[in-house]
Amino acid sequence: MQTSFSLAQLADPQTAESEKILRTCVHCGFCTATCPTYLLLGDELDSPRGRIYLIKDMLEGGKAATAEVVKHIDRCLSCLSCMTTCPSGVHYMHLVDHARSHIHETFERPAGDRLLRSLYAAVLPHRGRFRLALMAARLGRPFRPIVAALPGIGARLAASLDLAPAGSAPVARHRPGDTIKPAASPAGRRRRVALLTGCAQQVLRPSINEAAIRLLGRHGVEVVLPQGEGCCGALVHHMGREGDAHRYARANIDAWTREIEGDGLDAILITTSGCGTTIKDYGFMLRQDPAYAAKARRVSELALDITEYLGTLELDAAVRTLAGPLAYHSACSMQHAQKITDLPKRLLKEAGFTVRDVPEGHICCGSAGTYNLLQPELAGQLRARKVANIEKVRPVAVATGNIGCMTQIGLGTAIPIVHTVELLDWSRGGPSPRGWDIPDAMVAAPASVEAPLSPLAAALG
Numbered sequence: 419m420q421t422s423f424s425l426a427q428l429a430d431p432q433t434a435e436s437e438k439i440l441r442t443c444v445h446c447g448f449c450t451a452t453c454p455t456y457l458l459l460g461d462e463l464d465s466p467r468g469r470i471y472l473i474k475d476m477l478e479g480g481k482a483a484t485a486e487v488v489k490h491i492d493r494c495l496s497c498l499s500c501m502t503t504c505p506s507g508v509h510y511m512h513l514v515d516h517a518r519s520h521i522h523e524t525f526e527r528p529a530g531d532r533l534l535r536s537l538y539a540a541v542l543p544h545r546g547r548f549r550l551a552l553m554a555a556r557l558g559r560p561f562r563p564i565v566a567a568l569p570g571i572g573a574r575l576a577a578s579l580d581l582a583p584a585g586s587a588p589v590a591r592h593r594p595g596d597t598i599k600p601a602a603s604p605a606g607r608r609r610r611v612a613l614l615t616g617c618a619q620q621v622l623r624p625s626i627n628e629a630a631i632r633l634l635g636r637h638g639v640e641v642v643l644p645q646g647e648g649c650c651g652a653l654v655h656h657m658g659r660e661g662d663a664h665r666y667a668r669a670n671i672d673a674w675t676r677e678i679e680g681d682g683l684d685a686i687l688i689t690t691s692g693c694g695t696t697i698k699d700y701g702f703m704l705r706q707d708p709a710y711a712a713k714a715r716r717v718s719e720l721a722l723d724i725t726e727y728l729g730t731l732e733l734d735a736a737v738r739t740l741a742g743p744l745a746y747h748s749a750c751s752m753q754h755a756q757k758i759t760d761l762p763k764r765l766l767k768e769a770g771f772t773v774r775d776v777p778e779g780h781i782c783c784g785s786a787g788t789y790n791l792l793q794p795e796l797a798g799q800l801r802a803r804k805v806a807n808i809e810k811v812r813p814v815a816v817a818t819g820n821i822g823c824m825t826q827i828g829l830g831t832a833i834p835i836v837h838t839v840e841l842l843d844w845s846r847g848g849p850s851p852r853g854w855d856i857p858d859a860m861v862a863a864p865a866s867v868e869a870p871l872s873p874l875a876a877a878l879g
C-alpha cells in the first residue's frame with residue numbers, strides 16, 4: 419500500500435512504525451474471510467482491510483479521530499485472526515494499538531462512554547477494587563432492568579452485571595511476596611520461575627495459579643510471586659490508554675528485574691494468554707524508553723505461557739483422566755497472537771484426555787479484554803456462535819487457557835469451562851477444577867480414555 423506521510427510525521431517513531439506496517443498491506447482482502455466483525459456485519463469498514471484504510475487516512479492526514487472511525491475501530495476485537503490469515507505479514511496489532519491511542523488522545527467520546535471507560539480503567543486492573551465491584555454487581559443484579567434502561571450506557575452496565583459470577587469471589591491461597599519451594603528438587607540445577615498473579619484472574623479464579631504452582635512444584639520448580647507485580651496493562655492498553663499501560667508494564671518489569679538480578683529466573687510464566695500477549699510485547703511497547711527498553715526486552719524474552727514451560731519439563735505420567743471428550747477452545751491471544759496452537763492439546767492428550775477441536779475455532783468468542791463490557795451486543799452474538807460450535811462436538815468439558823474466554827463462554831452454556839492447567843494438575847492427583855466436582859463416573863484410567871467406562875460418559879461423549 420502506498421503511503422504519503424510527511425518527513426515531519428515520520429520523525430515520530432510510532433508513526434514511522436505504523437507507516438512501515440501500512441506499506442506491507444497489499445489490500446488483497448484475504449483477511450476479511452476470517453474477521454469476526456466482518457462475518458457478523460458484512461461491512462468492509464468492519465473488516466481488517468477497511469480498518470487499515472481508515473487508520474491510514476486518519477494518521478496520514480494528521481487528523482483527530484472522527485465518530486465514524488471510532489465506531490469501526492471500537493468494534494474491532496483485537497482478536498488478530500487477520501494476522502494469522504494475512505499472507506503479507508501485516509502487523510495489525512501494533513497498527514490498531516496506535517489507532518486506539520490516537521483515538522484516546524484526539525477524540526472526545528460522549529459523556530457516558532467516557533464515564534464507563536474511566537470506571538473500567540480505574541477498577542479492573544486492581545484486585546481489591548475489582549473484588550468490591552463484583553460484590554456491588556451481585557447486589558445490583560436484582561435492579562438489572564432499571565440499569566439496562568439507563569440512557570446511553572444501560573446495555574453496557576447491564577452486561578457488567580451479567581458477567582459478574584454468582585457466588586462470592588474465592589480467596590487466593592498465595593499472595594505477592596510468596597515463594598513456593600518444591601517438595602523435592604530433582605538432581606541438577608534448581609529451576610526457578612515467576613508466576614504472574616496479575617489482576618482479574620486472581621480474583622475470579624485463583625485456583626488456576628494454584629494448580630500451576632502444584633504442578634510446577636511436583637516437578638521440582640520453585641515458584642515466586644514477586645512483590646509489586648500486578649496487572650500487565652492489557653485492559654487499559656486495549657482502551658488506548660497507553661500511558662497507563664506503560665505504567666503497569668514498568669511496575670512489573672521492576673518487580674521481575676529484582677528477581678532476575680537476585681536469585682534469578684528461568685522464566686516468567688503466565689496462565690492468562692491475553693496477559694501473555696501483552697507481556698511478550700513489553701519490549702516493543704517500551705522500546706523508546708531509555709531506562710526500560712533493555713529490561714523490557716529481557717522480560718519479554720523470559721515470558722512464556724504456562725503450557726510452553728510445561729512442554730519443556732518431563733511431566734509425570736497422569737494417574738487419571740476423563741471418560742469423555744474435551745473440547746479445546748484456543749483463545750485468540752493464544753493462537754493468533756502467541757501462535758501457540760498444538761502444544762496445549764498435546765499436553766492434554768499426553769495426559770490421556772480425548773481432545774476435540776471446535777469448529778470455526780479461529781473465530782473469537784467475544785471476550786477480548788473489555789470488549790464484552792463495551793460491545794455487549796456483538797460479543798453476545800459471538801458467544802452464541804462459539805457455544806453452538808462447542809456443543810457440536812458434545813464435550814464433557816471445555817479446556818482453554820484464558821480467563822476472559824472462560825467467563826464469556828461460561829455465560830452461554832452449562833458445560834464446565836476449565837483451564838488447561840487445572841486439568842493437567844487434576845490428572846496428576848490435584849483437586850477437581852473449581853466449580854466442577856468431577857463425578858467418579860466420569861473418571862477413567864489414562865489408557866482407557868478412548869473407551870468410556872460408564873453409560874453417563876458414553877451418553878455425553
Ligand code: SF4
Nearest residue numbers: 443444446447449504
Ligand atoms: S490479508 Fe494482509 S495484505 Fe491482504 S488486505 Fe488483509 S492485511 Fe492487507
Ligand code: SF4
Nearest residue numbers: 453494495497498500
Ligand atoms: S483483530 Fe479481529 S476483529 Fe479486528 S480486524 Fe482483525 S480479525 Fe477483525
